[in-house]
Amino acid sequence: MRIGTIEAGGTKFVCGVGDESGNIHHHVSFPTRTPIETMQDVLKFFDNKNLDALGVGCFGPIEVNPAHPDFGLLTTTPKLSWRNFNILKSLQAHFECPIYLDTDVNAAALSEALWGAAKGLDSCVYITVGTGIGGGMLVEGKLVHGLLHPEIGHMFVRRHADDPFEGTCPHHKDCLEGLAAGPAIASRWGKEGKDLQNEELVWRIEAYYLAQAVSNLILSLSPKKVILGGGVMSQARLFTYIRENVTDLLHGYIDKPETAQGIDHYIVSPGLGNLAGLKGGLALAAVAASAIR
Numbered sequence: 136m137r138i139g140t141i142e143a144g145g146t147k148f149v150c151g152v153g154d155e156s157g158n159i160h161h162h163v164s165f166p167t168r169t170p171i172e173t174m175q176d177v178l179k180f181f182d183n184k185n186l187d188a189l190g191v192g193c194f195g196p197i198e199v200n201p202a203h204p205d206f207g208l209l210t211t212t213p214k215l216s217w218r219n220f221n222i223l224k225s226l227q228a229h230f231e232c233p234i235y236l237d238t239d240v241n242a243a244a245l246s247e248a249l250w251g252a253a254k255g256l257d258s259c260v261y262i263t264v265g266t267g268i269g270g271g272m273l274v275e276g277k278l279v280h281g282l283l284h285p286e287i288g289h290m291f292v293r294r295h296a297d298d299p300f301e302g303t304c305p306h307h308k309d310c311l312e313g314l315a316a317g318p319a320i321a322s323r324w325g326k327e328g329k330d331l332q333n334e335e336l337v338w339r340i341e342a343y344y345l346a347q348a349v350s351n352l353i354l355s356l357s358p359k360k361v362i363l364g365g366g367v368m369s370q371a372r373l374f375t376y377i378r379e380n381v382t383d384l385l386h387g388y389i390d391k392p393e394t395a396q397g398i399d400h401y402i403v404s405p406g407l408g409n410l411a412g413l414k415g416g417l418a419l420a421a422v423a424a425s426a427i428r
């Protein structure tokens with residue numbers, strides 16, 4: 136199969152062409168502009184590519200229920216020009232092949248389960264920590280949706296005793312994203328994370344919040360693998376600190392080897408590196424195609 140994939144992010148769009156085995160043949164990346172301008176860039180890339188299917192992992196919040204009349208509609212996104220834009224309908228007007236859409240993070244979770252760090256497992260959580268915080272999840276072999284879709288970046292966390300920072304979330308101030316996404320780090324400390332490498336407290340506080348999110352997800356969804364990606368996670372010591380904090384928080388209650396001696400292989404970075412999102416589109420199309428067959 137010749138599958139097109141779009142990783143539609145609030146900062147950049149990545150478009151590629153690949154196959155149902157997770158191979159990307161080539162891809163391009165461009166900044167996210169207005170919907171009309173960005174869609175022009177997308178169509179230009181896919182012109183004459185003769186796709187059998189297109190998979191799209193999109194930022195949100197977005198309506199992802201195929202039975203809903205507004206399937207594909209972006210809703211309360213902070214990207215104002217994208218509010219009330221239906222990305223799926225816009226694509227359907229130009230592509231004849233089937234199009235499969237889910238959140239960017241659900242798509243990434245699926246690609247990690249097919250080809251990456253959660254390969255062979257029917258369950259995982261994929262969390263990205265960057266400009267925002269988002270999470271996708273696969274439970275009993277299915278991506279999780281519901282009333283909308285999970286928005287774990289906005290879960291509420293206990294405050295670190297040494298952190299008076301008010302938080303950056305326009306909706307909740309000190310939710311997880313408001314306290315721990317890249318812009319929160321920059322705003323709290325007056326510098327970007329990459330310029331705070333030697334500041335121990337920065338990463339202790341960061342790990343304290345992320346570990347609460349991870350622990351809450353372990354307690355609620357019981358994932359078989361927890362995958363943490365995104366720009367902020369390139370600070371590698373965070374993995375060590377998060378594992379330590381998760382161990383403290385769970386306090387032996389989840390009596391499984393994965394959360395004890397195996398924790399280094401349980402809370403991990405994406406097996407597909409920074410291609411987890413782009414391969415997510417391939418994964419959505421590949422799974423849909425195999426279900427049809």
Ligand code: ZN
Pocket residue numbers: 288289304305306307308310311312313
């Ligand atoms: Zn929030």
